[in-house]
Structure formats: C-alpha cells, structure tokens
Amino acid sequence: MFFEQEEARGQTVRGDSEARGQGVLAPLERLETQMNRSQKRLKERAEEKDLKARIHKLRLVRDQLRAEVKRRESTVQASGAGVEPGPPLAVSTQETLERKEETVKALLQAYRFTGLSAKMTSRGVCVCISTTFEGNLLESYFVDIEIQKPLRIHHHSVPPFIPLEQLSAKYLQTDIQHFLFRLHEYLNAYSGRKYQADRLQSDFAAFLVGPPQRNALCNLLTFTYKVEPKSPSSPFCARLVYKDLAESLPTAVTVTAQGKRRPGDGAACALGPSWEEQQAAHEDLFRTKPLHHVFAAFSKEGEKMYAILAS
Structure with missing residues (x-):
C-alpha cells in the first residue's frame, strides 16, 4: 500500500513538471512562429520590390523601342514621299x-x-x-x-x-x-629603334669597335665606330638619346673623336674633311636617318675613296 501511494505521488509530480515545461515552451514556439512569418513577409516584400524594379526597366526599354520604331517609320515615310512604295520596313532595316x-x-x-x-x-x-x-x-x-x-x-x-x-x-x-x-x-x-640597333650589330659589325651598348627600351645607344673599317685612323664614339619614346630617330646625338689623328695617317686623311667637320656631319646623319642607312652611306663613301686612291 505504501509503495502504491509513493508511485501515485511521483506520477503527480512528473505531470506537474511536464505541464510547467509546456507552459514555458509555448510562448517560445509562438515567438518562433511569428519570427518565421515575419521573415517570410520580408522575403516576399523584397521579391516584390525586385519584380517592380524589373517591370520598370522593361517598361523603359519598351518605350525606347516604341520611340525608335516611330522614328524609323517617320524617316522611311519622309524618304519615300513622292516615290513609288518601297519594300516593307523590315527590309529597309x-x-x-x-x-x-x-x-x-x-x-x-x-x-x-x-x-x-x-x-x-x-x-x-x-x-x-x-x-x-x-x-x-x-x-x-x-x-x-x-x-x-x-x-x-x-x-x-x-x-x-x-x-x-x-x-x-x-x-x-x-x-x-x-x-x-x-x-x-x-x-x-x-x-623601330630595336630593329636599327640589331641591323647595326649584324650588318655593319666591321665598322664597330666592340659591341654597341643599349638599354631595354632602346632609347639610349652608345657605340664606337670607324668610317673606314680598314683605316688606321682613330675611331669615333657616338651617343644617341631618344627622349621622345614615340619616335624612332634620336632627339640628341653626340659624336666625339677617340684619341687624336696621327700626322702620318696617309693620303686618305689629307683628302678627307677635318675631324670637326666629320663630327658635325655624323651627328646630323644620325639625327635624321636610320642607323643602317648611315653606315650604308659610310660604306659607299669608303668605296669611292678607295677608288680615288687606286686611280
């Protein structure tokens, strides 16, 4: 009898606990339901706003197309005034x-x-x-x-x-x-600058005293050369600067004589112009003509000089 009374009392306590638990959870469940509904409404409103924006854009495009059609129709009508009916608008378009x-x-x-x-x-x-x-x-x-x-x-x-x-x-x-x-x-x-420097080194190496020096941009080029490769005369040093990167010809040229002319350089020296005149002429050539053209001219002048000496 005692055990039956204790079991009944325990069932009553458990029932009261479950009732209290359900009483606490019920408001939470209601809040969760309300929150889900609010989020659903916000999502629907956002989708509705997006659809309205799309509809507005489409209407603008529609109005633009209508205006374009009217403009083309008026153009066709104006161009076809007094002329036999032409092809349909689609063909004209x-x-x-x-x-x-x-x-x-x-x-x-x-x-x-x-x-x-x-x-x-x-x-x-x-x-x-x-x-x-x-x-x-x-x-x-x-x-x-x-x-x-x-x-x-x-x-x-x-x-x-x-x-x-x-x-x-x-x-x-x-x-x-x-x-x-x-x-x-x-x-x-x-x-163009790179092409000229490559041609100078490959086609006129006989005129050069050592390889020419240039930077990556090819807007600074220095080299030592002789006008006559076989001549014992002292060489020239040239420095070409290309300040305008959109041009293939130098903007500043400096030519200097390396060493001094010896008195016994031969008849070729006597026949040729002075050092100062050669420097000025070379600077003008380098400033106005591509490099390979200048050295091609040197080559022709050398052939003429050898012909004069041999005659």
Whole structure:
C-alpha cells in the first residue's frame, strides 16, 4: 500500500513538471512562429520590390523601342514621299544593318593597314598591334580589353617600359581609338629603334669597335665606330638619346673623336674633311636617318675613296 501511494505521488509530480515545461515552451514556439512569418513577409516584400524594379526597366526599354520604331517609320515615310512604295520596313532595316556591317568591315580593314586588328572575346575585345619599320613586319603585341564600365585592360603583352598605365588613364575611358593609336606609336617606335640597333650589330659589325651598348627600351645607344673599317685612323664614339619614346630617330646625338689623328695617317686623311667637320656631319646623319642607312652611306663613301686612291 505504501509503495502504491509513493508511485501515485511521483506520477503527480512528473505531470506537474511536464505541464510547467509546456507552459514555458509555448510562448517560445509562438515567438518562433511569428519570427518565421515575419521573415517570410520580408522575403516576399523584397521579391516584390525586385519584380517592380524589373517591370520598370522593361517598361523603359519598351518605350525606347516604341520611340525608335516611330522614328524609323517617320524617316522611311519622309524618304519615300513622292516615290513609288518601297519594300516593307523590315527590309529597309535589314538594308541599314547591312550597310552598317559593310562600314564596320571597311573600318577594320583600314585599321589593319595601320597595324591594328581586333576580335571579339567573351570579356570584350582583344586588339592585336603589329609593328613595322620601313615595310618590314616586326613584333606584334596584344591588349585584351574588358567591355564594362569603366573599361579595363584584363591582360596584355606590352613591354613593362612602355607607358601603358599613363596612356590608359589618359585616353582609355574617353577615347579608346586615340588610346590604341598612341599605344601603337610607342610600340612601333620601340620596335623601330630595336630593329636599327640589331641591323647595326649584324650588318655593319666591321665598322664597330666592340659591341654597341643599349638599354631595354632602346632609347639610349652608345657605340664606337670607324668610317673606314680598314683605316688606321682613330675611331669615333657616338651617343644617341631618344627622349621622345614615340619616335624612332634620336632627339640628341653626340659624336666625339677617340684619341687624336696621327700626322702620318696617309693620303686618305689629307683628302678627307677635318675631324670637326666629320663630327658635325655624323651627328646630323644620325639625327635624321636610320642607323643602317648611315653606315650604308659610310660604306659607299669608303668605296669611292678607295677608288680615288687606286686611280
């Protein structure tokens, strides 16, 4: 009997505890339900706001298209006044698109003649810049431009010493055509300077006393040379500076005589101009003509001199 009474008392206590627990959890469950409903309402409102914004944009596009259609219809009507009925509007639009396509093709062809060509990419457009000097095709470089706002250069092969960042900051966002033309000028001038230095070293090594010295940009070139390779006369030292990086000819030239002329240098010295006259003439040649042209002229003058001495 005693045990039965204790068991009944324990069941009563457990029942009271569960009732109290349910009484505490019930408000929490109600709060959670209210919170879920509030979040659902906020989500629905955000979606509704987004849909309204999309509808507004689509309406703007629709209005623009309607205005464009009306404008084209009025243009066709004005051009066709007093003339026999022409083809439908769709055909006229197709002809307009074809004319635009032909114009673009002609423009791209013209760009190719200037050393620029382009092709569309997934990001935007990739422009190939081909460099030449005196009709010789030299290096090619590319610039991959992302078509976005603002325009951005995604990747390129332009040498680091070319002022690409300055040109981009100055022209890319306002005049991309001018940006490409200016970049082409810099690259073409660099390739031209490099081409001349390479030709000097490969084709006229007999005139040089030691290899020429140049920096990576090829805007500073120094070399020691003789006008007549077989002559015992003292050589000249030339220093060419290209301050304008968009040009392939030097802006400052200094030619100095290495050593002094000896009295017994021979009849060739007596027949030739003085050292000062030669220096001035050489500086003028280096400033106005490509390097390989200057040394080709030296070679011809040497042949003439040998012919005079032999006669």
